[in-house]
Amino acid sequence: MKRLIQHGLMFANLFEVSSPALIERYNRALDHLTGKRTKLDNFHIDLSGFSPEVGDELGDMDYLNPGGCNRQIILLSTQQKDAPLLEMKFSTTQNIIRDFIAANEAQLFTLTARDAVAGELQNSVFSVPEPQSLLDIRSVTVEADTTTGIVRDAAKLDKLIARFRDEPDAWWDDVLVAQMIGLARTTGDVTRAPVTFETPSFRQDDFWTAHHGGLYVFRSVGSPAVLANVPFEASGIDVHDLANRNGVANFLQVNGLTQPIVEGRGEAAAGILREKMEHLAIDALGRAGQLPEAIDDRSLRRAMQARGAGLPPSVHALGAMLAWAEGRGDWPRIDSANPAYFHTLRAAPGPLRDLTNMLLAELAPQDFRQLHICHKPLFYDLYRASPEPLKAWVAERLTKDYAADRAGVWKHLYASDVAAPMPQVVLTKAVRAKGPWG
Known part of the structure; x- marks a missing residue:
């Protein structure tokens, strides 16, 4: 694989993490998600925050993707949007993370100036022990926050502000005012600079997955089907063997793909x-x-x-x-x-x-x-x-x-x-x- 790396055909455009500040932020996020830390003083991360060097150090290339179903993310910079996605298990993951960064670039730029943003792409299932389990996946929700919980605190502050505005005697509620002031010290003025993430949920109708020998799910076409290297019995949808060239060709032609x-x-x-x-x-x-x-x-x-x-x-x-x-x-x-x-x-x-x-x-x-x-x-x-x-x-x-x-x-x-x-x-x-x- 060294030839591919030397020619820029593998691990190209990864985001370099070398400054002590970024390494410390990465370690805080890594500890927050996995309970682990890296001792490396220089490494590279992909779109999701996964580092092949850290994976090699930990002896676990799935340290941010346990079970391969709900990928965890570490964002140190919005520049990660230009990096590739390594160790991909679902074809939709890359676009979901990029769309999430694009929809929240201003907020992420502000948050990552002080801390790492850590989170998870949550499917509607937690594991896929059987191929049929993959068909239960209908959407992916992005849950993310800083390691200090700024987004969580901002949501709390929003509710307190709403109470303060709506309740007639809120001016005299010292406890409420004290809570608002305390949260504002970490979140800033959420009325002028909202700390919320947009479009956190994404449809998952059509995708490829590496699970169970590799298979393709097409549910938004006129004749829905699963195309699998290892065929299986499924309810409510046809399953075609990828080795059956004629059947696959028919599927592609019937659906105009x-x-x-x-x-x-x-x-x-x-x-x-x-x-x-x-x-x-x-x-x-x-x-x-x-x-x-x-x-x-x-x-x-x-x-x-x-x-x-x-x-x-x-x-x-x-x-x-x-x-x-x-x-x-x-x-x-x-x-x-x-x-x-x-x-x-x-x-x-x-x-x-x-x-x-x-x-x-x-x-x-x-x-x-x-x-x-x-x-x-x-x-x-x-x-x-x-x-x-x-x-x-x-x-x-x-x-x-x-x-x-x-x-x-x-x-x-x-x-x-x-x-x-x-x-x-x-x-x-x-x-x-x-x-x-x-």
Whole structure:
């Protein structure tokens, strides 16, 4: 993993904690949440306040996420909003924390100037011993406060102020006035600078989770379903096996979640297909121990030419689509039985775009760039188990093809309006005739 770190492909943009004041605030929050403290004098934290260095020191990479269900957070600065989220268990966690920071940035800026803000993302369940338990999750509530309880005290002061204003004899209530003065010493003037958090609760209808082998929950679509690596019995919703490519393809098509990754002939479409072919070839050659030592385009082309017959069918299918995009051939029929099928799709625009792209990346993991962009947990798992020559090629290609222009590459691959009319990518006849539910 050292290559990824050196190239800025892992642990990039973490927030550095090195000043004694910040370290002490972090320790107060850590002790408040877990009863533990760190002895490190320099470490880095992610969006939620998790530190891989502290996790290594404590021997517990889940020290802020016990049980993997209700993630705890430590905010030292609003600058954490630009950091990535590590050790992700739910796909919605990152957006929830970022939305929470964005909605309360002014309050958090003021509070973190003096203290750390600690809290928890509370699901409607406390543990998920069975897959069915995941379906009980409907919302996530963000509960947060400083380690000294300023937000809690501000709420108390608000109630006392309301009493003071409403009760006719409040002016003469010395106990009430004394309580208000005492709380105001720590909270400040809450009438002019409110210390409350907005939008603390978030809907959780559609999400990916790493629990129980990894599964995707789609509940806001026309035909709701769960797509799981380890299928299970569930009441009130269909469960599809991710290994059943035809069933998954039907689900995506019925709900209008995907569109072709190329929108027509032209150099832009050809470029996407050419890059995908190269990524699939690198993956196949790397796992076969046939990657050249020199990491450059010319060496890769020679290797692909020399071992073309041995490359997987998905590479040849994308090659036929590339020929069409360049005007050198007819539109190839690539249905859901073809190993290249999910490589030809991307998510349609809409609120489920990122979750669908994450699913497509898992269904087509040979495209390591797409996997790195859309499904980092799976990317890191597969990278860790890859042969060393393949790791070297992947790190170099990601640095060249993605890290140099992350926003441009993302827009090139995924940020598209609804696809223009083009030849239809169809499902296999058997599935199209029968349908996914018989």
